[in-house]
Each structure stands twice: as structure tokens, then as C-alpha cells.
Amino acid sequence: MTHPILALNHINKSFGPIDVLHDISLTVRAGEVLCLLGDNGAGKSTLIKILSGVHIPTSGTIEMDGAPVSFQSPRDASGRGIATVHQFGGTFPLMSIGRSFFVGAEPTKGWGPFKIFDRKKANEIAIKSIRDFGITRIDDGERLVGGLSGGERQSLAIARAVYFGARVLILDEPTAALGIKQAAHVLRIVNQAKKKGLAVVFITHQVTHAMAVGDHFAVLIRGSIAADFKKGDKTREEITDLMAGGSAMAELEAEIESDAHHAHVA
Template sequence: MSIGRSFFVGVEPTRKWGPFSIYDRKKANEIAVKAVQEFGITRIDDGDRLVGGLSGGERQSLAIARAVHFGARVLILDEPTAALGVKEAAHVLRIVLEARKRGLAVIFITHQVIHALTVGDHFAVLIRGALAADFRKGEKTREEITDLMAGGEAMAELEAEIESYQAAHEGRAPPVADLR
């Protein structure tokens, strides 16, 4: 599917041709390219380009630009950087910051602490669906957040268990675990 067609799926711009309404490809392409470029994605300059040929970051940017164009006030992004490389992830984070600057509320779900800290100002950590922590930017260190996300005490227990296992298989005495 082309960028212009994908951008307008379900709400395609049309023009009259006699008694018929037909898809206005030129208008769709112009609007889609302009909307994407307003977010700083200058590599997309042809609305007829196929979405399948875009990078993961460009696809995410296209989806965000589409939502903004159609009046979204809240973006809910579930792991938008999960399958992306470092450059593409940085690009998506810039797009999210631009969306915030435009006044959109963004709910950014991620397992990447650095990504969350880059774009977030209020954080909630869930463990098995239950709220484990609720805090604002600057109230916790990156290490504390990582520890929370990793399960904290459970991770310390797992590390002690692994150390004991390794010690037993290497013929040395297991360390004394400090599990406060």
C-alpha cells in the first residue's frame, strides 16, 4: 500500500468525476507527505512510495502523523521502539517529543528505561498488572527504575540462586546471600 493510501485508509479524499466520486490520489499523497514532513521526516517525499519499503521508525512516524492529522489528542504507544535499531528508536523518540510539544498526551509503554526517561515526565511501573510504583521525573534514579522493572527483590533472589548453582558446579563454596 502506498503512503498516501495508508495515511487515509477508511477516510480517503475523493473528487467528483461526473456522477461518481473517485479516490483523489494526488491530494492524498500531498497531504500525507506534508503531515509526515511536519514531524521532521524529510526522507519521505513521495506519497506513492510503498509503506513496505519504509524503515520501522518511518512507519511509526507515519502512524503518529496520521493520528495527529485526524485530531488525536492522546497517543497510546505500546513498545514503539521495541523492534527498532538505535537510530530508528531515536527518531521515534524525537517524533514523540514533537507530538508532546504540540500538546498531545502520550502514554508510552516500554521496557526500555532510557527511552521512558527520554520522553516521559510521569511514570507508572506495573508488575503483573499491579501498580508497583508511581512517580515523576527526577524522583527516582535510572538504577532504581531498572530495579523496579526487573522485579527488585525477586532479581536479587535469582542472582543468589544462580551464584549458588554456579558455585556447586564449579566445586567452590556458595556465597552467603544477603537478602534483606
């Protein structure tokens, strides 16, 4: 069996006296979606920051393709093909699609000091990359990113990461701020990225979204992995309860229901 693209072995992270992550071990394989579930404050963001090179783990090792690596900066991680897409797409709302797609890696034409930004080429590549993900409404690279819907912006950011050779895609709550249709759209794109052979780490607290695309699930509670299971091993209710820390969720739901019932009767 081949090595996973990315593996975390016994990662611990503390900030001064505060332990944020304990003994995290995870593997991400090509063509697989790992869903990282957890309530607010469970340590998801810290874990993402370790994966993307923002934080250095206090102890434990990170391996890529079976060989140990260490990320000293976000540039290190992105240089190895790890791309992070944040909730709002991390793009520039006031820039055109073609311009924002190539920030920091602009295509140029001409030579020497007369290198000119090749706007036409930038627009063509950007539009083609987005259309490859099935978004056909976008046909003009001169449009401003801010004019796109939330889902389209996420898709643009994912398309950009794929174009620049990402092997591991970390999606930080990509559906959190989206409506139902938009979220479905992003989920479809996650599936396509997976089919293209990328390893996807999908961070969310929305269990239904996770179940729609996930192959492998890890539930994070107070900095530890509380459960690690494969698709089909657990039901939606079981996962929700796990995330909320035991059976609390079912009780809470019952409580709310009875409240609603009382209100109705009154």
C-alpha cells in the same frame, strides 16, 4: 487546575476467575508523556486494550476531561480522539504512503456517484504530515509503506493519528523492534507530539527510552501499579529493579558478571 484529558479511576479487569488488573488509577494530561513500564505479562496490553476500547473494565471508571465515558468498541475510543499505534505501525506494507494514510477516510473529488479518490491530495497531505515531524527523506506519496524503515513507519502512524485529530496517543512498544538510531528518531517524534499538546501514553520495557521522553512514570507489576512517580524522582537502576520486582536485577547482573569473569579466566 484543568481536568486531565484521560483519567482511570480504580480500574479492575478480570477474565473469568483470573484477575489481570487490580485497582489501576492513572491520569494523562495534555502535553505530557506518561510512561507505562512493566515486564512481559505485567498487564500492559490489557491496560492498552481498556484505553483503546477493545476491553471493557470489570469495575472502575474512565473519565475524559472530567466527565465519565465508557468505550464499547475501538471506534468509540477513536471517535473521542484516542489513537493507538502498535509496534509495527499498524500500516499496510503493500500500499502506497498516500493510500494507506487515508484508509477509511479517503479524500474524494467530483460529485454523486462519480466521486473519485483524490490521489494527489492524499499524497500531498500524507507527505506534508510526515515532513512536519521532521522526516524529510520521504518525498513521494506513491512509495510503498513497506519500503520505509521501522522508525519511519512508526512516525507515519503517529503523523496519521495527529492529522486525524488524536488527543491521546497510545504507543505500544514503539521502539521495541528498532535499532538505536531508529529508536532515537521515534523518541524525537514522541517529543514533538507532546509539544503539539497531545497526551501520550508510552508503553515500553526499555527504561532508557522511557527516561528520555517521560514526564510521569507508572510501573506495572502483576496487574497493579507498583510505583507512580515524576521525572527525576528515581534513577534508572531504581526503575529497572522495580520492574524486575525488587533487587533481583542487581543480583542477576552481578551473577552474569561473575560468570563472564570465570569464563574469561578459564
